[in-house]
Amino acid sequence: MLSKLKKASLVVAAALTCLTLVACGKSSSSSDKSDKVTIRFSWWGNDDRHKDTLKAIKAFEKKNPDIKVKAEYSGWDGFDQKMATQVSGGTEADVMQINYDWYLNFSPNGQGFADLNKYKNIIDLSGYSKEILKAGNIDGKLNGIPHGENTRVIAVNKDILNKYGITEYPKTWTGWEKVAKTLPDDYYPIEFSSFLDIICYITQKTGKTFLSEDGKINYSQQDLQDGFDWYQQMVDSGVTPSRKWVMDTIGHDSIATTKEFLNGKLTGFFDWTAVLNSFSTNLKQTGMKLDIPPFPEVENAKSDGAIKKPTMLFSISKHSQHPKEAAKFLNFILNDPDGVKAMGTSRGLPVNTKAQAILEKNGQVDDITKKAINYSKNTTGVMESRYMELSQIATAYNDVTDSFGVGKISSKEAAKEIITKVNAAVKQVKSKTN
Amino acid sequence: MDAESVNNKVRRKHTINVVWRYVLLIITAVIMIYPIIWLLGASFKSNAEIFGSIGFLPKHIDWSSYVKGWKTGTEYTFTTYFLNSFKIVIPKVIFTVISCTLTAYAFTRFDFPGKKFFFGIVISTLFLPAVVTRIPLYIMWRNFHLLDSYVPLILPTLFAQESFFVFMLVQFMRGIPKEYDEAAIIDGCNSFQILIKILVPMMKPAIITVVLFQFIWSMNDFLQPLIYLSSVSKFPVAIALKMATDASSGFVPWNQTIAMSLIALLPSLILFFSASKSFVDGMSAGGIKG
């Protein structure tokens, strides 16, 4: 016992010395003394994604025997905290999978990650449109390269609609109101209740996105009020169940795992293209099929109103000791046929046209994803502001939408509150970084 | 009334009493564990069946969720993750019992300057939400160069840093009359012998409780290991359970997650069940008869 105590106090003393000596030190490099360079790659995801990514890493290591890639992955739960602690401790991985809105927190001035423009000769960006690359660009520094693109989409249970005699999809919202009448009372053709869906409608009318790139509101209060009124009309005509109904039935979960979706009573839904896969896999187990109808519109629409955003960007740490090797690896998974094939579609379809071609040629694109690509290509929309997904701002508009949805406030009040609350939240975010 | 009929009456009353108790116990048990039984059923179902029906019997028994779940989508199987968990949990339990007992002993049986103040610190460490000490702790361990090891998870328990257990043992130790100590001193025991020979045996139920809780809570703890460990090869079961749970990244096989969650309960359940037996051993020293 005594020697244990002694030992322990020695450890503690040594540790304390370390603390004072290296309190300002950067993370230790992960390279060994040998010629082999080790880079770390971190991501979150589900089983499929882990398997595919590990495959891609193996393929890369085979081609580059002098580089070892250490895989650091887990599920989504808690990943945000892990990431935040790592970044604040300067111990983040060399290559990271990053969420669109995180840049506002991690890299408000574009200084938080390595500027990938420096590695343009290593990473081939020719398959990316200028527009989509803008998503990873902060103050002229390329902080991240988007893996995919997400588009707001409506998808429906084809079998149920067919069963009730609907074989041709309506092209307008009014058309869907008619469908709602054709279906039994407890069936809803398209479930939607989020503020994003209301925005899609307003975008169709105005051709503008809700928040500009720097977080300014582009809509007038009247625009917003019209949006809420329109949403109420969709509820009243039975196109979508009410927000209250959704809360009780679904909670804050994805509807992909609800009884009502699986038995077809929620016949369709409004969501991002990236999640179609989990919906379609779940639905397949009940023997039914998912389909993508054309995006319904208002008359004289100025845009199709399908909001778009990049999904999962890849960044390189500014602390990386081996940025070139990291860039090489990034290029491998984004452009190299072997890398692209191994990565597959577990992160959704890549937005890189080169990678798309490789996957399609290799037959790795499933039915619903193919439909989603066609849909995204043929539907015009607006790129969502980075601010939209930020927790403070999302909380602000979701809160107001909830209050409206349960009948606590009128559409006029909702419109007014959206403007004041979102503005306040944006101001808050900006003040933090200045 | 003769003696025999009185005896019969007493016996009958006793039987009725026992029956009543069982009825009560069974009803409560059903309410408590029906949900778990439902989970057991769910582990055999497909996603569509889990979320689509509320019955607990699966359409057909299919063990593949267990087989696939055990294999995981990662480079390692649950065998690795379980071993890792034990590597963390077992030292934690041992260290906690030793260090917290010593600390509780100091607080209950000795007087020293600053005692009240120190005890105040023990209790007040429970009051601050862990969220805000996470970053400073992380940076501290980074400066110690001990990230991606089990040291940040285990070492603090060697120094009685889990106030819950210190506080609990203090409460139990204070329930033991000091006359026992005094008798032991007369018998020539030193202070350490009093602790080991007198107090620890009397506190057996409390110490078993510490073992149980530390084991179960450490098995379940997922956030701390997630933050301190970066190598998947070092992950414990609690993280492995969540490896696939990201609905936004696509399909999540919930049956596998549930199946593995249930398997992960087993070590805790077995330990609890056997510890509960040793509670019974203690019955000779305490407890109500019949």
Place this chain on the structure above:
Amino acid sequence: MVLSFSFITLEASILKARKNMGLLYLLPWLIGTAVFTVYPFISSLFYSFTNYDLISKPKFIGFANYVEMFTTDPDFINSLKVTVEYTVLTVPIQLAFALFLAFILNFKLKGINFFRTAYYVPSILGGNVAVAILWKFLFTKEGLINQMIEALGGKGVGWLSSPSNAMFVLVILGVWQFGSSMVIFLSALQQIPLDLYEAAQVDGAKKWTIFFKITIPLITPTIFFNLVMQLVNKLQEFNGPYLITNGGPTKSTYFTSLIIYDNAFKNFRMGYASAMSWVLFTIIAALALIIFKTSDRWVYYSDGGNN
């Protein structure tokens, strides 16, 4: 024996140098606290007076964070209100339930082990993902609870869209996981010397009299412990609202720990989150102090109560 021998010599030498044997036993804790606890505590207190976004250095801003949460931030006060409401509802029910079941489980019956284990199972689950799925199965519109209500002739309830119902769901979850308090009560009951009961039984005391006059007073230290710990835990409750209601509907279950978490790791306002934590710390400490002060009156210590 070697162990105790080294302790004896140690004891002798220490006794010469220092009068207080207690400090020796306290030594591990003292070292540990100095190394592992003081630094993070002081840091978070320091952060609470700063603007700290996790990526750049904290900037000192005085009491601005504290002023903000009580003036311009409507969510914080509300979160304190709902957290206290939750605590007040959950703690007494949970403790009464735990004590009652511990009492029953202390009987000598065949198969009692099984029941003890069964009752503890919900608490082993903790914040497991399975709990979220389970709760969905129970409390959605056509979930088990509503089906039972309907079978009994009632009308299904919207559990998650109304603030009071959502709170109720969380309270139920809190009470359901009563196992830890129960186990602690159980071990306290086990520690009661049997001769006390026997003496009472010889005196012809009724079972309930024994329970209230002997059992309860003897386990007051444990009741005290469970009360303090449950208050501390419930005022910091995170899993329930995080997994099940996500703070909703309309922030009616947006507990303080959730708002702290959101500010710390979603909004990257660690300074603000730290300030909130220290306010919560003060509230819990004040409550604990009151309980500790009143404990002299109702907590009975067999050791004479010199603390």
